[in-house]
Amino acid sequence: MSGKIILHHAAPSRSSTALFMIEEIGAPYELDVLDLQKEEQYRPEYLAINPMGKVPAIEHEGQVITEAGAICAYLADAFPAANLAPLPGDPLRGLYFRWMFFQGSCLEPAIIDHVLKREPGRRGMMPYGTYETTVDTLEKAIEKGPWFLGERYSAADVYVGSAIAWGLQFKLLPERETFKRYVARLNERPARQRAMAIDQKLMAAAKPA
Incomplete structure (x- = not known):
């Protein structure tokens, strides 16, 4: 599949993960940069693209895809030459999907509830169990490394790895050596360095003179 991608983006935000994936x-x-402070994400023309008024969203070959995880999964399949997703029939595909879904269904909800000090419900009703179990499970997945699929780097590293980096940066995850070593490896990826440099320029340009 080919065709130019339009990324509706704000820096820094969850759309930084989508930018990283596109660079990979x-x-x-093409970037359509939205100023979240000015609430440009609620412009009628953008709400026509994503009624949630959130970034990221991409447009590609007549389709609109929202949600960072869905964007990463879509692009990995749409551009198989990048080799960022195991193909159907590959023994690693199940493990790949496990971690692609873990971020949105377990990791981020656990972090947000923990940070906001929300009163947890009954353990059996929580989508992730407990914050501690979620963090321990995440650590175990990457402690042997170097990536979520072992030696194979994938879109799961782009997506979940970005969340780990975010969690460490804002002290939302414990500063365990496993996490720090993993993020150090992730930050060595040229695509991540390019994406981070773009975001730095956008943030610098947005600062008042």
């Missing part, structure tokens, strides 16, 4: 696949793209 090496496809041509």
Whole structure:
């Protein structure tokens, strides 16, 4: 699949993960930068793209895809030459999907509830069990490394790895050596360095003179 991607983006935000993913696949793209402080994400023209008024969203070959995880999964399949997702029939595909879904269904909800000090419900009703179990499970997944699929780097590292980096940066995850070593490896990826440099420029340009 080819065709230019339009990324509706704000820096820094969850759309930084989508930018990282697009840099990994090496496809041509265009940025539509939204100023969240000015609430440009609620403009009627953007709400027509994503009624949730959130970033990221991408447009590609007549389709609109929202949610960072869905974008990463879509792009990994749409651009198989980047080799960021095991193909159907590959023994690693099940493990890949496990971690692709873990971020949105377990990790982020656990972090948000923990940070906001929300009163937990009954353990059996929580989508992630407990914050501690979620963090321990995450650590175990990458302690042997170097990536979520062992030696194979994938979109799961782009997506979940970005969340780990975010969690460490804002002290939302414990500063365990396993997490720090993993993020150090992730930050060595040229695509991540390019995406971070773009975000730095956007943030610098947005600062008042």
